[in-house]
Amino acid sequence: MINVSKLKKGVVIDHIEANKGYKIFNQLKLDESEDVVVLMRNVPSQKMGKKDLIKIENDINVDLTVLGLIDPNVTVNVVENGERVNKIKLSLPEKVMGIMECKNPRCISKHENVGEIGFTLVDAGEKLYRCEYCDARTSL
Ligand SMILES: [Zn+2]
Numbered sequence: 001m002i003n004v005s006k007l008k009k010g011v012v013i014d015h016i017e018a019n020k021g022y023k024i025f026n027q028l029k030l031d032e033s034e035d036v037v038v039l040m041r042n043v044p045s046q047k048m049g050k051k052d053l054i055k056i057e058n059d060i061n062v063d064l065t066v067l068g069l070i071d072p073n074v075t076v077n078v079v080e081n082g083e084r085v086n087k088i089k090l091s092l093p094e095k096v097m098g099i100m101e102c103k104n105p106r107c108i109s110k111h112e113n114v115g116e117i118g119f120t121l122v123d124a125g126e127k128l129y130r131c132e133y134c135d136a137r138t139s140l
Pocket residue numbers: 102103104107108109131132133134135136
């Protein structure tokens with residue numbers, strides 16, 4: 001396995017389903033980040049067979065709302081001085097702003113520039129959200 005230097009301070013996003021790492025990487029806008037970021041793919045895992053992993057060095061500036069939406073099963077570990085100090089449990093956010101797009105082609109948000117659209121969770125099992133403009137159900 002590739003040896004990535006141990007994180008001193010930052011965030012480790014662990015137990016990402018294999019092949020979902022890149023999507024999360026993009027959703028968190030890590031391609032625009034100035035921090036040291038490592039995306040590891042297909043890491044052998046006893047629990048999952050294969051998993052993806054993201055390490056972000058530096059201060060924690062991760063939008064966990066997005067993370068809970070993409071994959072609430074990932075583990076987020078906060079590291080300080082080389083030690084894990086906190087483990088964050090994710091859940092589906094009740095409200096989402098600006099991450100999703102309405103899937104209703106007749107929605108006003110498709111025809112006018114309304115800015116960020118708010119979505120409210122209506123079905124956690126199906127991960128369905130309701131558009132604030134047209135009430136259509138949308139998932140990520
Ligand atoms: Zn809509």
